[in-house]
Amino acid sequence: MHAFEWMSPQGIESAARAATTTVAAAMVSERGEPDDEAALLKAGGIDLLDLMKEGLLRPRRLINLRDIAGLERIEEVDGGLRIGPNVTLSQLAAHEQVRMRFRALAEAAGTSASPQIRHLATLGGNLLQRPRCWYLRSRAHHCTRKGGDTCFAFDGENQYHAIFDHKGCAIVHPSTCATALVAFDARLEITGPAGTRRGVSVEDFFLLPEADVHRENTLAAGEIVTAIWLPAPPETARSLHVKHCQTESFDWPLADAAVMLEVADGICRKAAIVLGAAAPAPHRARAAEAALTGQRLGEALIRTAARAALQGAAPLSKNGYKLVIFETLVRRALLAAAAS
């Protein structure tokens, strides 16, 4: 790796003030040269070090967030949970309240990456990791997302790319925790350099390429995700996260799905169905949700809903296989949630 400076502030505001830009913005350039004056925030550092080792980022300084006290806690607030961004994926997956009441999130965190990486990687960093698109991660390809004028995936190797909402760029969002968080209507607390805080739903935090092709979320320079809020789920809520990978061990999924159902007397009162690795942002399958809401849960209805989850899909030349996988995943997840 190239030589860089190191800073490890103890306060959120001093860290926010020290950051000059975001990881996404530091990767955007006219000719494919990353910003070599950037001062970038680092939590677990897993994706950041990967990008630096590949020469896709060349920051002058890293600002460590791991010495800031309090960001590694999970607290119960008003029946819900307030999760600090430095909580590791291992901690999240092992946490009793998360496992009991937010099962889909525990499953998504506990099956991400490998045990060794889950011990290091943080939830905040997981949400902010950059897409795995091999053109984005190739120095030889100056793609649209890095400031070029071509998305190489459309005419290239697009078997791992998006089947929804790929206008201008066909990445899929890599975070499976994000898939689960959207199903729980989770919110983020974001703190800026002046100490000002804003709240945003996880669903609105992520951006589609048509809104901004250069970044995956609304985080601005000097902003830090300081908490992930999970509202209290109703007593009757049941959730799970399922994913299908090319290999049995660790990998980003070909397809993943989180479902959350509120069921009373066999009737589905509310359904959240979110697809991951399907679109440039977590994709809410609203037609499938509508098919279930207010209806008596049964196998035929669940089959109809699983088909509806693919409504609007527009697969690329090499990823039509994902349609079958998603329909199967959603059907299985709904059947399991309905039976639990």
Next chain:
Amino acid sequence: MVMRGNTSPHARSRTPCVTGEAVGPGAVPITLEVNGILRALPVCPGATLAEVLRDQLQLTGTKIACDRGACSACTVRLNGTPVCSCMVLAIEVNGAKIDTIEGVAGETLHPVQAAFLEHDAIQCGFCTPGLIMSCVALLESTPHPSEEEVKAALGGHLCRCGTYPHVIAAVLHAAQTSKRRP
């Protein structure tokens, strides 16, 4: 109410510059407790723990293969927890307790090492130090794991010789033969 799951392996580490002043890009003094011995050394902010162990402390048992956290050959224990040392900066684990393959054996081989030999769980051997670190940590936290638990704990390790079945047999054997720990 504050609730915590298992704590982060970083919990006992503090970087040497928590005053908020920038340091580097040149070397910065840190200390590490490596295999029970306190070591003071200068590290550049860009040096990974794996590089520092190998190049500065000459502990070359820890291997670097992918250097991206994708193969786990570089697994060491950070405050007891197995991590990929290629994805940890040495500067951020100042003060931490690090265990490497060089510290596993005592007067005799560790039961896991002995079981690897007995079960022929090594072919080229490049992934072996990392695998052993994960297996030793597993048997400390779960003295009598099921085969599924062994597979889950070793899920991050790549062995291109394909020794996996022998490794799993070795760990299960080491668990059977070792005394039940309190």
